[in-house]
Amino acid sequence: MQNIGMNQLEHFIQIYELKSISAAAKECGVTQSAITKSLKKLEELLGLTLFYRHTREMSPSDAAHGLYEHALDIVSATRSFELRAEQIALGSLVRYASAVARWFHKWSRFL
Numbered sequence: 137m138q139n140i141g142m143n144q145l146e147h148f149i150q151i152y153e154l155k156s157i158s159a160a161a162k163e164c165g166v167t168q169s170a171i172t173k174s175l176k177k178l179e180e181l182l183g184l185t186l187f188y189r190h191t192r193e194m195s196p197s198d199a200a201h202g203l204y205e206h207a208l209d210i211v212s213a214t215r216s217f218e219l220r221a222e223q224i225a226l227g228s229l230v231r232y233a234s235a236v237a238r239w240f241h242k243w244s245r246f247l
Contacts, residue, residue, distance in 0.1 A: 143164075147164060148204075150171075155194050157175075184197070186199055186200040
């Protein structure tokens with residue numbers, strides 16, 4: 137099985153919550169075509185029908201109901217991971233800047 141992308145999970149969540157391709161596309165800042173392709177690819181990867189398409193609304197399948205909370209957990213964990221990485225990187229940058237400042241203060245009289 138190919139890997140599932142974060143965008144696909146985010147699109148799935150938005151469609152699930154909003155019950156609409158157009159509303160999900162607007163919320164995600166992408167075209168309806170992009171959301172539709174993302175959902176179709178996700179369904180193909182999983183081998184599941186996630187939504188039943190109706191004229192004005194998407195209704196989640198049992199599979200979608202079963203996967204929704206997991207998708208939320210994955211997206212939340214990924215965002216937490218990214219935030220922690222940013223904090224670590226910022227801490228490294230602050231330590232580096234502090235070391236440079238100490239070095240400059242120590243050696244500036246010779247420059």
